[in-house]
Amino acid sequence: MATETAVKPKIRIESIHKSYFIDGAQQEVLAGVDLVVNAGEFVSIVGPSGCGKSTLLNIIAGLDQPDSGSVELSSERLGELLKTAGERLGQTGYMQQKDLLLPWRSVLDNTILGLELKGLSKKQAREQALEYTEAFGLKGFEHHYPFALSGGMRQRAAFLRTMLMGQDVVLLDEPFGALDALTRIQMQEWLLQLWESLSKTIVLITHDVDEALLLSDRVYLMSARPGRATLVLDVDLPRPRHYDMVTTPDFSTLKAQLMEPLRAQTQTFKFQAIKSVGQAGS
Ligand code: ADP
Numbered sequence: 289m290a291t292e293t294a295v296k297p298k299i300r301i302e303s304i305h306k307s308y309f310i311d312g313a314q315q316e317v318l319a320g321v322d323l324v325v326n327a328g329e330f331v332s333i334v335g336p337s338g339c340g341k342s343t344l345l346n347i348i349a350g351l352d353q354p355d356s357g358s359v360e361l362s363s364e365r366l367g368e369l370l371k372t373a374g375e376r377l378g379q380t381g382y383m384q385q386k387d388l389l390l391p392w393r394s395v396l397d398n399t400i401l402g403l404e405l406k407g408l409s410k411k412q413a414r415e416q417a418l419e420y421t422e423a424f425g426l427k428g429f430e431h432h433y434p435f436a437l438s439g440g441m442r443q444r445a446a447f448l449r450t451m452l453m454g455q456d457v458v459l460l461d462e463p464f465g466a467l468d469a470l471t472r473i474q475m476q477e478w479l480l481q482l483w484e485s486l487s488k489t490i491v492l493i494t495h496d497v498d499e500a501l502l503l504s505d506r507v508y509l510m511s512a513r514p515g516r517a518t519l520v521l522d523v524d525l526p527r528p529r530h531y532d533m534v535t536t537p538d539f540s541t542l543k544a545q546l547m548e549p550l551r552a553q554t555q556t557f558k559f560q561a562i563k564s565v566g567q568a569g570s
């Protein structure tokens with residue numbers, strides 16, 4: 289968002305490289321990635337499967353470290369730049385790709401996991417979480433167990449758990465990937481409103497180009513593995529935004545700019561005409 293603090297980099301990544309031992313050989317996953325996220329911005333990363341998007345978030349969160357290059361996370365709370373993985377660990381709210389709720393804990397007790405890890409008593413943590421269950425669409429379901437919730441609700445419970453960590457940088461790895469199309473749209477609109485009211489800095493990974501454009505100030509497009517940012521697109525659509533915008537000409541123009549390189553780098557296979565499938569007796 290165009291606020292005065294928006295010019296201050298929260299995350300600055302320069303030329304990071306990362307290799308893993310994959311299929312019997314050392315292979316480069318990230319090949320010189322640069323990324324800047326300013327305070328209060330919503331930035332999305334789009335790219336084909338396996339191009340290193342989750343690896344990049346793991347590195348920002350301090351769960352992994354690059355082989356070379358620099359990563360800086362600016363912590364207002366600590367008043368310093370966090371440059372090593374160890375320093376960054378625990379300093380971001382991170383909702384990982386497979387962020388499952390614990391089935392044996394109620395919704396409320398799932399949301400307070402992070403607060404408990406921080407040392408709060410269950411009672412204090414529950415009191416804090418209860419202040420937000422309404423805004424997160426969980427009111428009345430606090431004492432239900434995750435299996436009794438819809439996909440969207442489970443996702444909002446995982447969001448609340450992440451947000452309650454109280455960090456000003458939030459990393460979201462394909463949070464809506466498993467939701468049906470309508471729930472997904474509802475969740476996107478809900479996240480837009482939440483972000484507009486919370487002044488958090490968000491980095492979102494998604495496969496969905498519409499989602500990236502609708503939510504973001506800027507979109508980074510990554511190449512297939514080894515991943516690097518091949519296109520950086522400023523999304524100058526007005527805010528507040530709402531889902532209806534995806535059908536506007538301005539939106540379509542931006543979408544075309546992203547889709548063209550994305551299609552070019554996604555492997556395609558040629559359709560071959562077949563006479564029949566599953567013939568009897570074969
Ligand atoms: P994306 O999120 O873009 O789909 P990932 O970052 O999860 O991609 O993974 C990129 C590549 O690196 C994949 O081939 C994956 O198997 C591999 N990879 C990721 N993490 C590790 C790890 N800790 N050890 C070995 N290989 C890994």
Ligand code: MG
Pocket residue numbers: 341342343385461
């Ligand atoms: Mg991933």
